[in-house]
Amino acid sequence: MPQAPSTRWCPTSEQLMMLEELYRTGVRTPNASQIQQITAHLSHHGKIEGKNVFYWFQNHKARDRQKLRRKLSRQPLQAFSQYSSSPHFLPQLHQTFQPQRLRQGEKVHEQRQGLDLLRKLEEGQCAWITSSPSGRERETVMEMDGGGSAFCRQLKTLDLFPTRSTGVRDECGTSMSASCSVLTS
Amino acid sequence: MPQAPSTRWCPTSEQLMMLEELYRTGVRTPNASQIQQITAHLSHHGKIEGKNVFYWFQNHKARDRQKLRRKLSRQPLQAFSQYSSSPHFLPQLHQTFQPQRLRQGEKVHEQRQGLDLLRKLEEGQCAWITSSPSGRERETVMEMDGGGSAFCRQLKTLDLFPTRSTGVRDECGTSMSASCSVLTS
DNA sequence: GCAAATTAATGATTTATTCAAG
DNA sequence: CTTGAATAAATCATTAATTTGC
Numbered sequence: 001m002p003q004a005p006s007t008r009w010c011p012t013s014e015q016l017m018m019l020e021e022l023y024r025t026g027v028r029t030p031n032a033s034q035i036q037q038i039t040a041h042l043s044h045h046g047k048i049e050g051k052n053v054f055y056w057f058q059n060h061k062a063r064d065r066q067k068l069r070r071k072l073s074r075q076p077l078q079a080f081s082q083y084s085s086s087p088h089f090l091p092q093l094h095q096t097f098q099p100q101r102l103r104q105g106e107k108v109h110e111q112r113q114g115l116d117l118l119r120k121l122e123e124g125q126c127a128w129i130t131s132s133p134s135g136r137e138r139e140t141v142m143e144m145d146g147g148g149s150a151f152c153r154q155l156k157t158l159d160l161f162p163t164r165s166t167g168v169r170d171e172c173g174t175s176m177s178a179s180c181s182v183l184t185s
Numbered sequence: 186m187p188q189a190p191s192t193r194w195c196p197t198s199e200q201l202m203m204l205e206e207l208y209r210t211g212v213r214t215p216n217a218s219q220i221q222q223i224t225a226h227l228s229h230h231g232k233i234e235g236k237n238v239f240y241w242f243q244n245h246k247a248r249d250r251q252k253l254r255r256k257l258s259r260q261p262l263q264a265f266s267q268y269s270s271s272p273h274f275l276p277q278l279h280q281t282f283q284p285q286r287l288r289q290g291e292k293v294h295e296q297r298q299g300l301d302l303l304r305k306l307e308e309g310q311c312a313w314i315t316s317s318p319s320g321r322e323r324e325t326v327m328e329m330d331g332g333g334s335a336f337c338r339q340l341k342t343l344d345l346f347p348t349r350s351t352g353v354r355d356e357c358g359t360s361m362s363a364s365c366s367v368l369t370s
Numbered sequence: 371g372c373a374a375a376t377t378a379a380t381g382a383t384t385t386a387t388t389c390a391a392g
Numbered sequence: 393c394t395t396g397a398a399t400a401a402a403t404c405a406t407t408a409a410t411t412t413g414c
Contacts, residue, residue: 243399382406
């Protein structure tokens, strides 16, 4: 069939890796000259023009920031957990794990609560995660050394999460189906 | 009898299946609370602690990415590989980009170039960036056509990224060993 | 068949990056 | 410019698979 001559640049894996390598090592907003050089090099690995390089860095930088923000805004849901050995616990967990999105203006600072585990693990303050919760289900899921989860306010899940992706999301999953949550307090 | 002090967690098949199910359905980086919940549930199927869950997701995600990248790098789809992937190309580019770091006072100019570019692009004055960078630029930047080694004599590797290859390990094109090179002349 | 020897997986640690707040 | 937070990448280390000589 008369394949439409792809109207847009499609980076080869090598080009992509090289761009990412440059990005990883600090290049963010290359100037004209730099773009020219990059383009020259990458052109050995496939069709490419300067504007592609320019746009790539623009987009990559932006999406990186976006990803970070999203990452920071991941909030824990309410502790519920007496399903114990329910054979249906998985679906329930899923409900709890849907990515949460908070309001735009919400201060990022108070929203983190993610995994400072690593640090705590290394510092030995990881009782909460090191200890085996095997004994019984605790309804006070975490108590985290007093000050850890003060901002663990009540979230109200509004709805939906058709998430059923099979591929590898997370990274460039710019738009993962997310449920919408709102602070109710 | 001093039982083999199994030094590390060994997931039961049930635990593994549950973790994989969670992963398949989108869980990638569970936060503290979520880890607690997962741990609580999985503990019904065998000994387990929070950090095991944490590490499991870290590793699984990382190795998934790794697998994907390795797969991608195996499909270099252009015949331009006469230059193939020169290990020198990156360092050279980096060298070019080093001067990008400016002192506080004079930062504006460089930074603004990106915007200028965009403007030009949108205004149609982007001939310089749209045009394919053939020949000319290449010469000034890299001489490597006659055997890239000639270029290397002038380079001094700073070893920003020590290429400690443990040999055996995985990897391939994922992370090109990038060292920071500087002209010594 | 069966261990010792080898190799592949994968759990656990360490190290480097990144963004952005201070 | 410095530092905090939070990974992701790299790598170390141990367990499971498998191969191999008998």
